[in-house]
Amino acid sequence: MKRAPEVFFLPAGSEQRLCLFHAPAGTPRSCVLYLHPFAEEMNKSRRMAALACRALADAGHAVLQIDLRGCGDSSADFGDATWPDWQADVQLALRWLDSRHPGMPLWLWGLRAGALLAAGDWGRPVNFLLWQPMPSGKLALQQFLRLKLAAEMAGGGGKGLMEQMKAQLAAGEAVEVAGYRVHPALASGLEAARLTPAGPAGRVAWIEVSAQAGDTLKPASLQALQAWQEAGWTVSSQVVEGPSFWATTEIELAPALISATVEAL
Structure with a gap:
């Protein structure tokens, strides 16, 4: 057993x-x-x-x-x-x-x-x-952010979205992807790994x-x-x-x- x-x-x-x-x-x-x-x-x-x-x-x-x-x-x-x-x-x-x-x-x-x-x-x-x-964590973060990009593109949007999300994180703002809100300190740590x-x-x-x-x-x-x-x-x-x-x-x-x-x- x-x-x-x-x-x-x-x-x-x-x-x-x-x-x-x-x-x-x-x-x-x-x-x-x-x-x-x-x-x-x-x-x-x-x-x-x-x-x-x-x-x-x-x-x-x-x-x-x-x-x-x-x-x-x-x-x-x-x-x-x-x-x-x-x-x-x-x-x-x-x-x-x-x-x-x-x-x-x-x-x-x-x-x-x-x-x-x-x-x-x-x-x-x-x-x-x-x-x-x-x-690399940079690849991991990019793949995750692409989930939102893919969803937006399916709805006819998504232009400039990747750059926008990266700018938000760089400015110390959280981004939401596939129902998950990502803290900028989580994103930066993952990206640097x-x-x-x-x-x-x-x-x-x-x-x-x-x-x-x-x-x-x-x-x-x-x-x-x-x-x-x-x-x-x-x-x-x-x-x-x-x-x-x-x-x-x-x-x-x-x-x-x-x-x-x-x-x-």
């Missing part, structure tokens, strides 16, 4: 963050912190993340999921969250894992823009599990999905991985068959991605 995750609110000053902890049956092989993707991609990915967390726990890993500030059932509205807020949430979650399982090998697991948040120097040795990582090596060298497991069987990593991914290797990191990478579940209209799954993840760790 599979054990249900431990659901709790982690205090964050005067606020709180919703967390789910998936405990292994015995002493964990490692601790894993999952960092979800940006905006609606988080909701689309919840089912996949939950299944992967259970699979990792069954394989002996202790896995913590956290809803970042303004996301899911955590405190604040999405429009109040900033990139430094989310970085502080990562540190908060790491401290909790340290208190629960001190001294364990640590993996930071990020999906899409969550990989950009994960790939930092956290003042300790960490490994990175990267699902469909985005090579880079998927580059930082901190003591460890392991990187880079896994992407493709609708086409036998597909290979794109040049941008290969270039990013080369930088990690040159910095002394032990890198593994692969592409597995599956849908872009973070962006599909209906909730979809990529079982091969879960299997590859368990094997990689």
Whole structure:
């Protein structure tokens, strides 16, 4: 019988963050912190993340999921969250894992823009599990802003909208895209993020999905991985068959991605 995750609110000053902890049956092989993707991609990915967390726990890993500030059932509205807020949430979650399982090998697991948040120097040795990582935050922000541009263009508008949104953010004003109000400090932090090596060298497991069987990593991914290797990191990478579940209209799954993840760790 599979054990249900431990659901709790982690205090964050005067606020709180919703967390789910998936405990292994015995002493964990490692601790894993999952960092979800940006905006609606988080909701689309919840089912996949939950299944992967259970699979990792069954394989002996202790896995913590956290809803970042303004996301899911955590405190604040999405429009109040900033990139430094989310970085502080990562540190908060790491401290909790340290208190629960001190001294364990640590993996930071990020999906899409969550990989950009994960790939930092956290003042300790960490490994990175990267699902469909985005090579730069600038690209991530641009893709998100294009959601509004596409909606406006479908209605016959949209001329000059991208420049207008960028000007608003640069002026310290929030913008609303696809029902999400984006704080300028969140946009600027995301835009400045880079998927580059930082901190003591460890392991990187880079896994992407493709609708086409036998597909290979794109040049941008290969270039990013080369930088990690040159910095002394032990890198593994692969592409597995599956849908872009973070962006599909209906909730979809990529079982091969879960299997590859368990094997990689």
